[in-house]
Amino acid sequence: MAGLSASVAAAIAFSTLAAPGATAADNPYERGPAPTNSSIEALRGPYSVSSTSVSSLAVTGFGGGTIYYPTTTSDGTFGAVVITPGFTAYESSISWLGERLASQGFVVFTIDTNTTMDQPASRGDQMLAAADYLTQRSTARSRVDATRVALMGHSMGGGGTLEAAKDRPSIKAIIPMTPWNLDKTWSEIRTPALIFGAESDSVAPVASHSEPFYSSIPSTTEKAYLELNGASHFAPNTSNTTIAKYSISWLKRWVDNDTRYSQFLCPGPSTGLFSDVEEYRNTCAF
Template identity: 65%
Template sequence: MVRQHSSPPATPRTARGLWAAALTTLGLFAALIPGASGAQALVADNPYERGPAPTVASIEAARGSYAVAQTTVPSASVTGFGGGTVYYPTTTADGTFGAVAVAPGFLATQSNIAWLGPRLASQGFVVFTIDTNTTLDAPDSRGRQLLAALDYLTRGSTVSGRIDGTRLGVMGHSMGGGGSLEAAKSRTSLKAAVPLTAWNLTKDWSQVRTPTLLVGADGDTTAPVATHSEPFYESLPGSLDKAYLELRGATHSAPATANTTIAKYSVSWLKRFIDNDTRYEQFLCPLPQAGPTIVEYRGNCPHTS
């Protein structure tokens, strides 16, 4: 369910520290009380967990456990990028959420990646699908625009109080995917990057320090995996938490429409590294096997972050 709001209420930033402290205290008490539930006891271990314990069904579902609202950000109201749409969980009872900015590809607009907004937000993220300044912008520009969008989200948006500014990630399709690599290279504090059938003339990403899941497609003739996603993955540091997922029977445009495999592993990656939620490690390690929708999956397990 998605509800339209032009000016969503925001949880004051000043309450964030009190909320985290309260969660930690409650979790410590729960761990000491006989019969306390596992979810209660885990609060002290990871105050960033959001939502119920995941299952294969829950990460493959079209919607997660959170009701979602959205708000439009006009291009005229921002600088550094072209505006977009923010999707966010309606509840404030769980405290703040991590945030993800998503960029479209060459000649595309946010409508090409719009399905990711409510899908990811319903799993417990604030998601910003953006338009770029022009549809012709190159990956390096799209990377800067992704960072500008995150800065707007955390500093000036009407949902800033719902966001933990230390838990941010980037995604993108095609040149937007190349842009997400540029953003991760530029801002090493990002917690996760998910480039989707990424295109970029740069092949060396050894300076990236952000856990990165690259998604390629076996039928991609625009950004063939042999000259894009695979060398991107291989160039990432060996010590980095990284993965390469190649979609079977898919083309360059696969991320432009709802895709269960993309969603399943993107949600798991973002949860694992933005929220440090090790409940999702089970979907990433051991490495997923080839199957009807996957040609191959490479990665390092267990994850170190």
Template identity: 55%
Template sequence: MRLQKFSLPFSVAAAALTATALFVSPQATADPTAFAVHGPDPTAQSVQAQRGPYATSRTTVSSGTGFNRGTIYYPTTTSEGTFSAVAVIPGFTESESTMSWYGTTLSSHGFVVFTLEAEGGLDFPDARADQLLAALDYLVNSSSVRDRVDRNRLGVMGHSMGGGGTLEAANERPSLRAAIPLAAWHNTKNFPQVQAATLVISAEGDSVASPASHSEPFYQGLRSAEKAYLELNNGNHFTTNSYTPTVTKYAVSWLKRFLDDDTRYSQFLCPPPPPDSNINEYRHTCPV
């Protein structure tokens, strides 16, 4: 009789506890902006593909406050919410066209990408940093694709003096999530305010911004929690100005991991690859 007496209340209590657990489960209460998973599960082949899984479009910007003209590349789908965004600027005397492949490739992997023409071809890194930040502000506040952009997931990239501008922009705006300086050049070597996860890409044979004088000191001086140093084997100062599978693999994986917080891409960054015909050296903080 005792078992009969207490069986009903016990079952009711158990059901109540189960229901409570369902309502307070981590998934139910998690911040929906904590991560942004876009696209199918990545593979070793997909991360280095010149064209990713997304159909894309582009729109030109004739001018803006604080930056020159440029091109915005973006995924055409409207069914996946907003996408992370990155602004990209070329180097000394270079035109926007030298960075255009980042627009077509990265947007097809699920990013909004704004490639810029520098205000002046002779602009030094600090001026290029200001232009990168102005372009990001325009992208999230005024551009025709602003509703497609997650304003909390922004990054910067640039080549040569544009790479130096990338480091300076991240130093000026610590809220940026990711930065990728490409064969970067800057007289300043330390950027103590950088909090963005930073992938420094250099080339072994760069005679303009040699790794020993530029990229290596940049990497060593960074205090950001996550950073990596990729030195391309037999590359030169302009190797990153056109598509290569190696640069694509690490740029896509880095932006996915640190702009989107998508840990599916950690496998391509950690453990580090051994030196091979494409990579002379890779240093890292090994993200998880």
């Protein structure tokens, strides 16, 4: 640099040092520190969380619920996740996911349905109504990126996520948990889908529900199937590290476009007798 002025030389040196840092901020949706197995298996993530109750009397189209959100306002907005219970069940059956997912950097809405007997198509409509309320009218709306919404559901709620994704392809991700639906073919689905089946499910046996759902989603759609080893239909109703770990990874990857989480999804977990996972399939096209 002998022929350069001191100011030009300093500028070159600075740009050389700064370039790698510039690429680290290319994804505006990335939230939180780099993940590890321990961080996504933990009961709580890096964000402190608050919650607010939503009365059924204050909304239309669904049965109210609870919104969980990171307390910080310094990281901008967060992606949203609406979670719905199954047949005859209430919000309390899936509430464990609220704070757990929110602490990883999402605004999470666990909801009640209009009646506990509502079928999957109705539950799908109610999830979309809840998503619209969360992003447009709720007290937490300023914390949410309305363009990045995901849906989760258990049993008939899981079947409802498929219905909702078919009706609204802009949904960023769905996670049906031991899903139930009389419709077995979902060739319309374009939304990245992670389906949790349970090996010992006698209510929605994987052979007639989760597996055909997964197989019927086009191979051009990002999808994964994770079967819980020895688990029952009601595995999603209590705190479950495997469900949480891979749900967080799926939501981070497809709602936040955060490729740091791809490592947990592809090739995915070990399977077999001594694993919590009986079977795992994934398109792994990312």
